[in-house]
Amino acid sequence: MSAKAVLPMESYRLAQYAVHVPCYVCEGGNAFDAELCRHCYAPMALVNQSGKQKTAPHLIATIGHSNAGKTVYLGTLMDMLSRQNDHLHLTARGAFSISLQQRTMAALGVCEFPEKTPGEPDRWNWVYGQVRIPARRHDFDLVMPDMAGESIIEELDHPNTFPVVRAMLKKASSILMLIDPVRIEEGSTDQDFFAMKVLSYLSDLIESVSEPTKKRKKNVTSAPPIAIVFTKSDQCDVCFDDPSGYAEKHTPGLWQQCQERFPHHRFFATGVVGACATRLVFGSVRQKVPLRVEPRGVIDPFQWLIEQTKQ
Amino acid sequence: MTHRAPIEQAVFTSARSRQRDGYHLVATSPGVTREDAHELATWGPTHDSLCDHCPASGSINFHRLPSGNCCVSRTVASGSEYSNRGSRRIYTQCLVVPPGVMARFANNPFRLIEAASASGRLDVFDDVPPQLESFRLVGRASPFDGESLRWLASEIGPRSAAALVQAAMSTHVLGILGASSSERLFSALITLFPPSCRSEFSLSTGLRYSPRRPFRVIALEDDAGLVRRLGQRTDAVLFDMSGIRPESFPRFGPWVEIVLEALQTEQWNRLAQWYAEIGDDVMMDGLDRFAVQRKSSASFGHRSQPEHQSRRHHRLATCRPDGGDTGHGSEDRGSPTKSAPPRRPSQGAPSGRAAALTTSEILDRGQAALMEKLEQLDGAVLDAINGREGARERIQKLWPDLVSQLSPPLVDESRQQFVQFAVREWLDVCERAAPDPARAVAVLDVLALLFEPDLSHEP
Numbered sequence: 001m002s003a004k005a006v007l008p009m010e011s012y013r014l015a016q017y018a019v020h021v022p023c024y025v026c027e028g029g030n031a032f033d034a035e036l037c038r039h040c041y042a043p044m045a046l047v048n049q050s051g052k053q054k055t056a057p058h059l060i061a062t063i064g065h066s067n068a069g070k071t072v073y074l075g076t077l078m079d080m081l082s083r084q085n086d087h088l089h090l091t092a093r094g095a096f097s098i099s100l101q102q103r104t105m106a107a108l109g110v111c112e113f114p115e116k117t118p119g120e121p122d123r124w125n126w127v128y129g130q131v132r133i134p135a136r137r138h139d140f141d142l143v144m145p146d147m148a149g150e151s152i153i154e155e156l157d158h159p160n161t162f163p164v165v166r167a168m169l170k171k172a173s174s175i176l177m178l179i180d181p182v183r184i185e186e187g188s189t190d191q192d193f194f195a196m197k198v199l200s201y202l203s204d205l206i207e208s209v210s211e212p213t214k215k216r217k218k219n220v221t222s223a224p225p226i227a228i229v230f231t232k233s234d235q236c237d238v239c240f241d242d243p244s245g246y247a248e249k250h251t252p253g254l255w256q257q258c259q260e261r262f263p264h265h266r267f268f269a270t271g272v273v274g275a276c277a278t279r280l281v282f283g284s285v286r287q288k289v290p291l292r293v294e295p296r297g298v299i300d301p302f303q304w305l306i307e308q309t310k311q
Numbered sequence: 312m313t314h315r316a317p318i319e320q321a322v323f324t325s326a327r328s329r330q331r332d333g334y335h336l337v338a339t340s341p342g343v344t345r346e347d348a349h350e351l352a353t354w355g356p357t358h359d360s361l362c363d364h365c366p367a368s369g370s371i372n373f374h375r376l377p378s379g380n381c382c383v384s385r386t387v388a389s390g391s392e393y394s395n396r397g398s399r400r401i402y403t404q405c406l407v408v409p410p411g412v413m414a415r416f417a418n419n420p421f422r423l424i425e426a427a428s429a430s431g432r433l434d435v436f437d438d439v440p441p442q443l444e445s446f447r448l449v450g451r452a453s454p455f456d457g458e459s460l461r462w463l464a465s466e467i468g469p470r471s472a473a474a475l476v477q478a479a480m481s482t483h484v485l486g487i488l489g490a491s492s493s494e495r496l497f498s499a500l501i502t503l504f505p506p507s508c509r510s511e512f513s514l515s516t517g518l519r520y521s522p523r524r525p526f527r528v529i530a531l532e533d534d535a536g537l538v539r540r541l542g543q544r545t546d547a548v549l550f551d552m553s554g555i556r557p558e559s560f561p562r563f564g565p566w567v568e569i570v571l572e573a574l575q576t577e578q579w580n581r582l583a584q585w586y587a588e589i590g591d592d593v594m595m596d597g598l599d600r601f602a603v604q605r606k607s608s609a610s611f612g613h614r615s616q617p618e619h620q621s622r623r624h625h626r627l628a629t630c631r632p633d634g635g636d637t638g639h640g641s642e643d644r645g646s647p648t649k650s651a652p653p654r655r656p657s658q659g660a661p662s663g664r665a666a667a668l669t670t671s672e673i674l675d676r677g678q679a680a681l682m683e684k685l686e687q688l689d690g691a692v693l694d695a696i697n698g699r700e701g702a703r704e705r706i707q708k709l710w711p712d713l714v715s716q717l718s719p720p721l722v723d724e725s726r727q728q729f730v731q732f733a734v735r736e737w738l739d740v741c742e743r744a745a746p747d748p749a750r751a752v753a754v755l756d757v758l759a760l761l762f763e764p765d766l767s768h769e770p
Contacts, residue, residue, distance in 0.1 A: 035540050041522055066333030067394040113396045116325075119334050119357030120521040122540075150333040150357065158349055190332070278395070285390070287397035 057141035064178030066149030075104020370517030
């Protein structure tokens, strides 16, 4: 028998598919070369990045009603943290982590707000970054997604519609909740009700995660720290003076639930743009535009959360 | 009467409503159920979901709903989204169509959308009213559209079109790249399936691919990231219209062979006749089997589908030994049986009482009861292969009876046809992505029954 040809045996490649790679967010199994988790659509790049670290990254869930300002706040926060060196510094890991910052800054740079975040989780922007605090010896990693407000609301109203939202809130080590005070000033109660729904949903999640033998008191202490941030405060100056008092007065449901169920909470007020105006596009479409970028109180909530988490 | 049932509607877009802000189901008509509303919200496209290549007329989308109704929707970019960030509002009007109404439009979402548009039911609201009205849609559509098939054959060629049909049949997700007119292409593609199979499709002509909306057939834009993401799915096939190489297509299945023949010969009426014959019972996964059985039964000399026994009997009655039509039975003049070859042709009749008889001659000589038994045997064979209870016993009862009445050449001929049929079934089973050994064994079992030595006649 003589050899007529040489055929490379590459069946070993199939073996790679036999081992499932768990998603960082929902822990569902995926193929080693998957780009998105097939269960929750979170990027599998998070797994690749976290696999290089000794300790698991912290997950900070940023939640808020539609048009609360999540994208603008997170994008500006990333931009500011990546530029400052003296106090708190964030280095984005992976090219995908830059997209949010790039998108936000590009829009604000031409006096526009970034486009709306699509409701499909596979099109969300995620940030994987390494936080460095000069006073501390060790750096740590964190993951922050920019979720669409509609998806969060849909999950609150119809649980398990967006598995990624549920999985993330379950796993989050801290919560950043954004509230739009402009809507509150307009007399709308939807911000208050939304926040109450979120806190109620979180409480249920915590209880379901906690062991049944534990007492309720222990459940309360296992609640993650929550920073409640009044965004767009440049259009509502009263927020800056006393955010907690503002919350007690204008969002009583939220304030009450925080007192009862989440001992680690704090109210903040932030503003990214100094002033806004409305212009007409094509003669009929009204477009709200930022007149200047004037960040105020952007880093404080994040810094407080980091401190709480590290404690 | 389900075919006159009202069509419910819903609008999914960006708005500030009493319930919610942002993209959500802004309004529905009263007949939309909670389950269907939830499903519509899940499939609803949000910001920037239209492909760049999508025309101004928007994207036509089609999928099933939990209630059994179908959602036929049109998505357009119109106005600005509610938060006044300057982005275009994505506006989707969903029609919740009962199965009877879909059937009236031959289960073709494109024809239904045309009818709805012509009746002024697809107007885009600047401010969507909180409640919409259900409505009735008049008209109907032919299950067949020769013009669109002619366009398809000339645009990409018959073999490429057949490959497209094969890909649509055999995959969970078919992404089509580089289509010059996705709406026209999809309309032609769906025409190449019988109406009973069309509602199994879900499709979108212009929405961006998202795993949240698992459409079965979707037009892809030239986005390397999206294409790569879809390509990673093991159950997805990418079909690049700009780089089609017909010679690279694998062997086609039985149904696609029929489609290819029709596209090559432009004998649209034959395809239309197939659709008429298939009726409402054959679904997508049974289409190839139906084609095989239909072809083999044509060579059996009698047809095999129990549900068509009345038509089968009539057809046999009108078929002369030379394969022509006796001219009787005007009802059947439009059926494919007119041009069908004579069934059970004699293979050169050696000797014996009925050596030169074909099955048609049997019938002509007044032996309708014998013919009926042969057809019952066909039905029993199919039932046994499909694993139905009692089918084997029916074969064991019918076959000895037939052997005693038929001449040896006809018995041999019948066995030969059954073997051919079994071989096709066997190949069909082997070629499937998930082979069904139980079916293969059932085929062997049936053959064993028909070839049992104690039943064989002496030559």
